[in-house]
Amino acid sequence: MDRLQQAIQKARRARDSRQQPQPLQPVTEEQLHVPQESADEDIWLTVPEIVIDPGLISRKRLMSFNGGADATPYDMLRTKMLQQTLSKGWRRVALTSPYSGCGKSTAAANLAFSLSRQEDLRTIVIDFDMRRRGLAEILKQTGNYSMADVIQGKVPFHEHALRHGNNVIFGLNFSSTRNPAEILQSRRTIEFLEQLEAEYKPDVILFDTPPLMASDDSHGFLKNVDCALLLAAAEETSIDHIDIAERQLAELTNVMGIVLNKCRYISGAFGNEYGTY
Ligand SMILES: Nc1ncnc2c1ncn2[C@@H]1O[C@H](COP(=O)(O)OP(=O)(O)OP(=O)(O)O)[C@@H](O)[C@H]1O
Ligand SMILES: [Mg+2]
Helix, strand or coil: CCHHHHHHHHHHHHHHHHHCCCCCCCCCHHHHHHHHHHHHHHHHHCCCECCCCCCHHHHCCCCCCCCCHHHHHHHHHHHHHHHHHHHHCCCEEEEECCCCCCCHHHHHHHHHHHHHCCCCCCEEEEECCCCCCHHHHHCCCCCCCCHHHHHCCCCCHHHHCEEECCCEEEECCCCCCCCHHHHHCCHHHHHHHHHHHHHHCCCEEEEECCCCCCCCCCCCCHHHCCEEEEEEECCCCCHHHHHHHHHHHHHHCEEEEEEEECCCCCCCCCCECCECC
């Protein structure tokens, strides 16, 4: 069993033990998991399934949708991310950037598909960039509500969300919200996340969040995540902006790393055997 598998199992055991009383006698992993697993799967299966148009794979850069060599850059990012989250007991991961257009939503979608191949893990991807339909537009999904509506109790999460396979759920925005900063900083958002974790027991929650320097939308929210990945766009984001954004982020949460996205030219030392990203 490789180190990642061991870490996944350790994290799942830790998660389950948080939700169940400690057994007096050592129990087998099978005994620990079976009742919990079936209860979880029931609620996951109430979420309607997402249908992805295969044409989006090239149009919207959903490179990791089908796995294989094309998915390698995002699979590597997924694995590096999991090594940190699982070893540190982190669950809530935000994707952010200094300014818009660095590829947060595209990365969130691709990480979701990469994570869906990690069958032992359950992932929820939430679009908290509430001013636009970002992730819904990339996945070409339509609907009536937004995550703000879910938080405000206008629609239950299981009716609004969409499920990919048995282990990934998307919470998208089908309309924009007028006051996202206030909603993201509200007590209701904190309670919504606590309830989501209690009901769905995800191993990872990925948040697509607004750019740090474009508004204060996510500043109040980021203290509620365990860590954040900062995305920068090669040849677009300046070093100064990366530096300022990283310092701002570090005051709010753990900075997991900086991803230099959209690299056209990359040397072997920083790319991977199959290609670059
Ligand atoms: N790795 C990449 N290489 C080249 N282009 C990319 C890459 N990732 C994303 N893009 C392109 O960059 C543009 C912006 O991507 P995306 O919408 O994911 O960014 P974003 O950070 O979510 O932007 P916003 O802050 O406006 O929501 C899109 O046209 C997308 O296809
Ligand atoms: Mg976006």
